[in-house]
Structures are given as C-alpha cells and as structure tokens.
Amino acid sequence: MPDFDFAQPTSLNEALELFAADGEVRALVGGTDIVDQLKTGRRNADMVVDLKRIPELQRLEIEADGLHIGAARSLTDIAEFPVVLSDYKGLADSSVLVGSWQIQNRAGIGGNVCNAAPSGDTIPALLSHETSAIVASSSGRREIALSDFFAGPGQTVLQKDEILVELVLPPIPDDSASSYLRFIPRNEMDIAVVGAGSFLHLGSDGAVQKARIALASVAPTPVRARAAEGVLEGNVLSDELIETAAVAAVEAATPISDVRGSAEYRRELVKVLTRRTLGISRDRIVG
Amino acid sequence: MKHISITVNGDQHELLVEANWTLLETLRDHLRLTGTKEGCSNGNCGACTVMVNGRTANSCLVLAAEMDGNEITTIEGIASQGKLNPVQEAFIKDGALQCGFCTPGFIISATALLQRNPDPSEEEIRTRLAGNLCRCTGYDKIVMAVEDAAAMLRT
Known part of the structure; x- marks a missing residue:
C-alpha cells in the first residue's frame, strides 16, 4: 500500500479541520472499500481519517423526525436494530447483502453511500425511504436529499472539505412497508447485476398513497424509477398494476453491458425485480 | 509511526505501526502469529478472518492503526489451556x-x-x-x- 498519514479524531470538529487541509484526505469507516482501493491504486490518499470514534457518526436512534443513522455505524448493527427490522425492512434486507458477514461487521453505511457504486446495495433501500444526508464542513451543515447525492460512478456531490455525518429516514406511516432484493448468479458474495428497492404506503381504500422505487446497477448512479411510481400512486394495487409499474420502471434504466450482464438482460431484470419488490412490500403491509 | 495498544488472544501489546500496515501483516510479520493466512488480500476469501471485539473481520482490510484499544482473537487464541475448542x-x-x-x-x-x-x-x-x-x-x-x-x- 502507498504511504499516507493517519488520524483518528474523536470529535466532529477535529475531523472537519483535517478535511479542510490541503491534499487528498480520505474518510475511512469500515475500510472495506477504501483499503482495497488504496492497495490497488484505484483511489489515492495523503491522509486517511478514521471516523469511527466520533460519537455522532455512531448514532442509531429514532427521533420525532425519523431514524438517524450515523455514517460510521456498521451494517451488522443496522441490520439487527429492532426498528430497522420492523419499520425499515428494505434497509435490513440490503444491509445483509453487502459482501460477507465479515464485511458487514466492519462496513459503515456512510461508506457504502459515499463509495457511490452504482451497485451499492443499501442505496436503493435508502432512496425508497426518501433518506436525507446530513453533511458537515468547517463552515457549517447542509441537508441533501439522497436522490441528489450521487454524481456518477464513485462520485458524490460532497465537497472536498465535507463529511457525511448521518442519514435520516423519515418516520413511516401505518400500512406501509419496504423491501429490497437483487439478482446475482451466485447465492452470496457478489455484486448486483440489478437491484431493486421499493416502499409502498396504502390507503384504507387499497389505493397507493405513496410509492417509491429505486434501482441499482442500471445507470451511472442508483436511480429512482419515477415513472413507475406515477403508475402506482392513486390507483388500487393489483397484480396488473404492479406489472404495469414494472414495465414502466425500465424507463429509468440506462444500463451498460459488462461482465455481469448485457444491457438488454438488465432491462429485463428491472422488470422482474420491480415486480417482486413491490409484491414483497405489499405482502409485508398485508402481513 | 503510530503507537497502538492492542490485546491479542488475551496478551497486551504496545506497538509502533505505520499507517499503511494492515492488521493482517501486523499479526503475521510483527507479532509472528502466522496462523492467520493471506489469500486474496481484498476481502473476498476470508482466509485472514480474525475477531475484533468479538466480531469477525477480514484483517487484510483493517489498518493496524485503527486498532488502538481493541481486542483481537486469532486462530492461535481459539484453543484454551491446551484444549481445542x-x-x-x-x-x-x-x-x-x-x-x-x-x-x-x-x-x-x-x-x-x-x-x-x-x-x-x-x-x-x-x-x-x-x-x-x-x-x-x-x-x-x-x-x-x-x-x-x-x-x-x-x-
């Protein structure tokens, strides 16, 4: 591995000062992406800043405005958190799909988000829950809708001096549920050929009050399938409506052909996985 | 060099480590605990699995500098008092x-x-x-x- 300096701040202010310095400063939480990227030269660093010991970045709690998850909190902790298991099931689904158990024990959710892989498994689940990213720099804080957070493969809108502090998932209403699933040709330990997450909220008349669908590995960034959401909202949920939405979801996909699958295959997978995630979310509401 | 204090298989170690040393190379090359193996070096194969504070981790993807104050268990620490687990x-x-x-x-x-x-x-x-x-x-x-x-x- 190339040489770099290392710091382990215990407060956010201390960390923000480090990120305000010149040179390439890289955040490390679990290290499961960045250490490999440093070893192979896919990213470089003059300084690596371990953010795990900043209490604010380890938050995992429910507040009036929703679920707060610190950027350094491990995927294992998130997947085992009771409120995630009951109310944010799509996030629980996706957290146990990232790498292996060893990876989930170390990897922080902020790392999965900021690594900004088009295939990042937690991202569609977070997008379907309309997650906000709370970002800080030495000059202040800002809130960014996660749907505006990604700029391209491996790229986010974070400025050089900014840190992702936490993610906030709004409270969920009754009669709502989420799910995430992906297709890989193996059982475990692979990168999504396509991933699809959904959130559904049904009214008492059976009509869809809100639908959110997000896709992985079909565009330069994870994307919302807004046309499919529009197909669902205001209409009574049925198998036929889900099928129509699944077809509409393909409009959001601009996939490439690569070793994991052709563009045509991925478009077909978008249809199949959107249908399935909507079915799972519906079943979870009905119970 | 960074000073770290870690517990490995119950033994306390005070070490000076470079920022770019992995936990794996620190265990194998500096503490001579060669039971932990290096396979792929990128978190896929699990040959380097150790426990950090009771949880498994790929030691090839952990920096030794991260480990200050942590408890690490390697394969050498799995048997107790000469009895296999x-x-x-x-x-x-x-x-x-x-x-x-x-x-x-x-x-x-x-x-x-x-x-x-x-x-x-x-x-x-x-x-x-x-x-x-x-x-x-x-x-x-x-x-x-x-x-x-x-x-x-x-x-």
Whole structure:
C-alpha cells in the first residue's frame, strides 16, 4: 500500500479541520472499500481519517423526525436494530447483502453511500425511504436529499472539505412497508447485476398513497424509477398494476453491458425485480 | 509511526505501526502469529478472518492503526489451556479440510457464529460462512463439522 498519514479524531470538529487541509484526505469507516482501493491504486490518499470514534457518526436512534443513522455505524448493527427490522425492512434486507458477514461487521453505511457504486446495495433501500444526508464542513451543515447525492460512478456531490455525518429516514406511516432484493448468479458474495428497492404506503381504500422505487446497477448512479411510481400512486394495487409499474420502471434504466450482464438482460431484470419488490412490500403491509 | 495498544488472544501489546500496515501483516510479520493466512488480500476469501471485539473481520482490510484499544482473537487464541475448542475438534473428527489454508478463517467464523447462535440451521451456517472460501472440500464437510460442534456445545 502507498504511504499516507493517519488520524483518528474523536470529535466532529477535529475531523472537519483535517478535511479542510490541503491534499487528498480520505474518510475511512469500515475500510472495506477504501483499503482495497488504496492497495490497488484505484483511489489515492495523503491522509486517511478514521471516523469511527466520533460519537455522532455512531448514532442509531429514532427521533420525532425519523431514524438517524450515523455514517460510521456498521451494517451488522443496522441490520439487527429492532426498528430497522420492523419499520425499515428494505434497509435490513440490503444491509445483509453487502459482501460477507465479515464485511458487514466492519462496513459503515456512510461508506457504502459515499463509495457511490452504482451497485451499492443499501442505496436503493435508502432512496425508497426518501433518506436525507446530513453533511458537515468547517463552515457549517447542509441537508441533501439522497436522490441528489450521487454524481456518477464513485462520485458524490460532497465537497472536498465535507463529511457525511448521518442519514435520516423519515418516520413511516401505518400500512406501509419496504423491501429490497437483487439478482446475482451466485447465492452470496457478489455484486448486483440489478437491484431493486421499493416502499409502498396504502390507503384504507387499497389505493397507493405513496410509492417509491429505486434501482441499482442500471445507470451511472442508483436511480429512482419515477415513472413507475406515477403508475402506482392513486390507483388500487393489483397484480396488473404492479406489472404495469414494472414495465414502466425500465424507463429509468440506462444500463451498460459488462461482465455481469448485457444491457438488454438488465432491462429485463428491472422488470422482474420491480415486480417482486413491490409484491414483497405489499405482502409485508398485508402481513 | 503510530503507537497502538492492542490485546491479542488475551496478551497486551504496545506497538509502533505505520499507517499503511494492515492488521493482517501486523499479526503475521510483527507479532509472528502466522496462523492467520493471506489469500486474496481484498476481502473476498476470508482466509485472514480474525475477531475484533468479538466480531469477525477480514484483517487484510483493517489498518493496524485503527486498532488502538481493541481486542483481537486469532486462530492461535481459539484453543484454551491446551484444549481445542469444539469447532476445532469437529473439523478434525469430520475431516473438514484438505489443504488447510482456509481452515483458520473458517474456524474463527464458525466460532463467532456459534457464540451468537448455538443452534444454527444449515442455511444460516452456509450464509454466515459465505465470506470464507474453500477450494478443496466442496463445503459439505465444513457445514457438517459446524453442526457437530454446535451439538457438542449444546451438551
């Protein structure tokens, strides 16, 4: 591995000062992406800043405005958190799909988000829950809708001096549920050929009050399938409506052909996985 | 160099480490604990699995500098007072290895699994061990050994 300096701040202010310095400063939480990227030269660093010991970045709690998850909190902790298991099931689904158990024990959710892989498994689940990213720099804080957070493969809108502090998932209403699933040709330990997450909220008349669908590995960034959401909202949920939405979801996909699958295959997978995630979310509401 | 204080298999160590040393190379090359193996070096194969504060990790993707104050368990710390742990016994009894290179990592992962759930289903065993690759056995004997170790632990 190339040489770099290392710091382990215990407060956010201390960390923000480090990120305000010149040179390439890289955040490390679990290290499961960045250490490999440093070893192979896919990213470089003059300084690596371990953010795990900043209490604010380890938050995992429910507040009036929703679920707060610190950027350094491990995927294992998130997947085992009771409120995630009951109310944010799509996030629980996706957290146990990232790498292996060893990876989930170390990897922080902020790392999965900021690594900004088009295939990042937690991202569609977070997008379907309309997650906000709370970002800080030495000059202040800002809130960014996660749907505006990604700029391209491996790229986010974070400025050089900014840190992702936490993610906030709004409270969920009754009669709502989420799910995430992906297709890989193996059982475990692979990168999504396509991933699809959904959130559904049904009214008492059976009509869809809100639908959110997000896709992985079909565009330069994870994307919302807004046309499919529009197909669902205001209409009574049925198998036929889900099928129509699944077809509409393909409009959001601009996939490439690569070793994991052709563009045509991925478009077909978008249809199949959107249908399935909507079915799972519906079943979870009905119970 | 950064000073770290870590506990490895119950022993306290004060070390000076470079920022770019992995935990794996620190264990193997500086503490001479060579039971932990280097396979892929990128978090896929699990040969380098150790426990950090009771949780499994790929030591090839952990920086030693991150570890100050942490407790690490390697394969050398799994047996206690000269007595193999039930996972080790079961791996021997069931012949759950051939070349043996992946075995330390499997034993660490299986031990962590049984600490969390003393009666895992076959599916849970296979899922929790998915981050450990074995190119010899075809996995069936490994799964069988973990089931046998679980039975030993429950009696």
